[in-house]
Amino acid sequence: MKISCAREPLTNAFSLAASIAPARSPKEILTNVKFTATGGKLVLTATDMEVGIRLEVEEGVEIETEGAALLPVQRTMAILRESNDETITLETDDTGILLKGDRSKFNLPAGNPDEFPPVISFEEEKYHVLSARLFRTMVRRTVFATDTDNTRFALGGVLLELTEGKVTAVGTDGRRLACMEGEGESVGGHETTGNNTIVPTRAIQLMERAVNPDDETIDVAARASDLLLRTKNAVIYSRLVEGRYPTWRQVLPQRENATQLDMTVGPVFAALRQASIVTDQESRGIDFTFGDGTLKLEASTKDIGQSQIELPVAYDGEPVTLTLDHRYLADFCKVLDREQPFQFEFETGASPALLSTDDGYSYVIMPMSRDR
Structure with a gap:
């Protein structure tokens, strides 16, 4: 693989992917972000096996040779943040990865990208379409009320209720409750049932961060044990919190x-x-x-x-x-x-x-x- 990228958009994308990759893990391969250069774009994937992300970067990307590579999160993030170069070149060979700017050069060891766990893409036929601005507002107005101590596990996330024409987000720690309702379009009859579509606090905060202020709409698909969110350039999935949310409407x-x-x-x-x-x-x-x-x-x-x-x-x-x-x-x-x-x-x-x-x-x- 050999590509050149504008440093600023690459740094922004890598920073978001790196926030999902664990700093330490029994599976050392998860402490990397996978780069895949193909079809004229760069795809970054990261996961901690509970939350995963796929990010597409096209701005300022030139691909000379397609391929894939694993980049260690901490070292690569430090290189991108400290660099003053406008363009970064990434090149892989049998010895590792070369990151090069106009006046800088770094050689890093490389793992096998084929061993990196796959991160699912958004291929759902049933989902909700809602305003990106509404989603960000709903998360900010509810996520702070979740139970960060996880004394009651089902309260350690935001409940999303998706019905025909409406989306509701709820957060509570048992002492206060925040909820917000807004409009959402159901595609293919998509809706949630019961009180178990609970997105972990950390995961929904990452989703909110991944939504670009320039995005007009996002797509959200709830499945039996996970939830998918799609923006213009990213897909994030998260496992749902196990358990059933309290009957929160009785609290209002x-x-x-x-x-x-x-x-x-x-x-x-x-x-x-x-x-x-x-x-x-x-x-x-x-x-x-x-x-x-x-x-x-x-x-x-x-x-x-x-x-x-x-x-x-x-x-x-x-x-x-x-x-x-x-x-x-x-x-x-x-x-x-x-x-x-x-x-x-x-x-x-x-x-x-x-x-x-x-x-x-x-x-x-x-x-x-x-x-x-």
Whole structure:
């Protein structure tokens, strides 16, 4: 194999592939990215046997001799990042791989590319088509709420529900729940059944990263034990989390007598950051008291101090106080624009708070006990 590539697009593609390849593995071959030069394009594949990716690079690629090679992730990534050359030449022979720039040259050992496990391509006849922008937004607004500690394995990922005309993403750790709905076109009658299309947190974050901001649409196909995502230049597959997701719709409050207040992210986030200054890892609760046209945020931590921040709100009913973990409300604010309006719904101090936007996003936070 002998090819030349523009360094910048090659580095971007290699970086994404390298994020899937494990740094260490009992199967040492998995710590490589496979390069295949054929048909006028370069295909990069990587896998850790749970998640896999196929990336096509055509920009700035010139193929003199077709072939395949394995490039070690850490050394190759370092070479590409440190190089100032506009073009990189890759050439293989019986002794290894030669990476060469205008003023640099590196010889690396080469494994057998024929031994690299195959990474499946997207050949499904049934799948969903949805907006790339919508998919990225759905992931960002739900993935942070998943259970990163994996105390309950089924919560260690984002649930995707794909039905006729609609896509729903859900993330929860048992203490808060984030969900977003959007439009999606079902091709060939594609849909998911049950609550078991759970994409692992790391995998769906990689999928979101692989979606180029310039992509208009993506294709998603759910199968019995894995999920495939196709963009213009990439295919990613991931094994699904084993288990069944909770009946999450029962968590969404359905209340007739709840109070709904129109608020804006920016002012709420600013007040929250101020109130949280006197909190610590052990004392994370902030009291949210609604009454007399004011939202009062109060926090108190022994040996640190107290805070009280006020915001004007359109509420003149009986005072209601909810104690919420400030981190959970901050996570909601971080994934929205500062000018984004939202509704804050509450009923009593012991019932969940429901935050929602007009574009299909809902977020439930369970209250803390008053003694925190």
